Amino acid sequence: MTDSPIALPAVPLLPLNSGGSIPQVGLGTWPLDDAEVERAIVDAAAVGYRHVDTAAKYGNEVGVGRGVAASGIDREDWFVTTKLDGGYQGDDRAVAGLDASLDRLGMEYVDLLLIHWPLPARDLFxxxxKTFIRLRESGKARAIGVSNFKPAHIDRLIAETGVTPAVNQVQLSPAIPRLDHRAYDEEHGIVTESWSPIGGSGDLLGDPILADLAAKHGRTPAQIVLRWHVQNGLVAIPKSRDPQRMAANLAVFDFVLDADDLAALDRLDEGPGAGVDSDHSGH
Ligand SMILES: NC(=O)c1ccc[n+]([C@@H]2O[C@H](COP(=O)([O-])OP(=O)(O)OC[C@H]3O[C@@H](n4cnc5c(N)ncnc54)[C@H](OP(=O)(O)O)[C@@H]3O)[C@@H](O)[C@H]2O)c1
Known part of the structure; x- marks a missing residue:
């Protein structure tokens, strides 16, 4: 590890049900290309990130690997997630899918391998x-999980294999709180990870409720939203290409939202039907 004169934020680790742990905030990398993501990871490492989220589908795993290698932080101190593309579902194709990702990343293992989408119409998940369980046993994926899975999809995994995913990564924010998913995950010891945690390309951050809370706490709207994820025991992977925003997005461990704040954030819920429906989306 490199010495730094600046005190970096201590990012809490959440335990995973198969062992090990995941940093509660990481860097999202879609839609950065190889060159952009390499630079972003070096910048992110300098302000304290040790967790990065990519996917075969993002086409940037080569840049992620280069960024991690150039970061000055040992590989063992990073938590790297990638996701299997839909074309590699079924039979043993996940073996080749992970090998191709590892080859692009230039790594011996990933910390977390996710099934990117359930694609229930194909019914291969x-x-x-079953192949993911073997990949975990091989050590090439230290933990295995899913993304965009509904509780009913996870029920089938558990019933048919006895192995519960460590993580379910879903679209989740105060606007799309997915209380049903979170309750299910908590009951089953699954870490819920939020994609588009600050609303992605939408206008969540412009909501006046967030402006009020940001003024009250002397923070930015994004920090209020990220603090909401943290206090709810979620993992969040905000994407930014801007080093100042990256640093701000990690500086959410030194203030607390009170019950009134959390009640105000509940009013951002856009209700049933908001967000992607993974029965009809994915790749
Ligand atoms: N599993 C899945 O199916 C799935 C789907 C989508 C995404 N993901 C993952 O989740 C990650 C995050 O999701 P996302 O990228 O869709 O959305 P997001 O992280 O909620 O939002 C990213 C957007 O917010 C801006 N931003 C970042 N920090 C900010 C700040 N402090 N203040 C104001 N704006 C800020 C970014 O712009 P700048 O870069 O200009 O700062 C970017 O436009 C992705 O990068 C990807 O790794 C997974």
Whole structure:
């Protein structure tokens, strides 16, 4: 590890049900290309990030690997997630899918391998999960999980294999709080990870409720939202290409939202039907 004269934020680790732990805030990398993501990871490492989220589908795993290598931080001190593309679901294709990702990343293992989407119309996700269990046993994926899975999809994984995912990564924010997913995950010891945690390309951050809370706490709207994720026990992976925003997005461990604040944030819920429906989306 490099010495730094600046005190970096201590990012809490959440335990995973198969062992190990995941830093509660990481860097999202979609839609950065190889060159952009390499630079972003070096910048992110300098302000304290040790967790990065990519996917085969993002086409930037080569840049992620280069960024981690150039970061000055040992590989063992990083938490790297990638996701299996839909074309590699079924039979043993996940073996080749992960090998191709590792080759692009220039790594011996990933910390977390996710099934990117359930694609229920194809009904290959249980088969894929059986291969994931072997990949975890091989050490090439230290933990395995899913993304965009509904509780009913995870029920099938558990019923048919006995192995519960460590993580379910879903679109989640105060606007799309997915209380049903979170309750299910908590009951089953699954870490819930939020993609588009600050609303992605939408206008969540412009909401006046967030402006009020940001003024009250002397923070930015994004920090209020990220603090909401942290206090709810979620993992958040905000994406930014801007080093100042990256640093701000990690500086959410030194203030607390009170019950009134949390009640105000509940009013951002856009209700049933908001967000992607993974029965009809994905790749
Ligand atoms: N599993 C899945 O199916 C799935 C789907 C989508 C995304 N993901 C993952 O989740 C990550 C995050 O999701 P996302 O990228 O869709 O959305 P997001 O992280 O909620 O939002 C990213 C947007 O917010 C801006 N931003 C970042 N920090 C900010 C700040 N402090 N103040 C104001 N704006 C800020 C970014 O712009 P700048 O870069 O200009 O700062 C970017 O436009 C992705 O990068 C990807 O790794 C997973």
């Amino acid at each position: 249980v088969d894929t999960w």
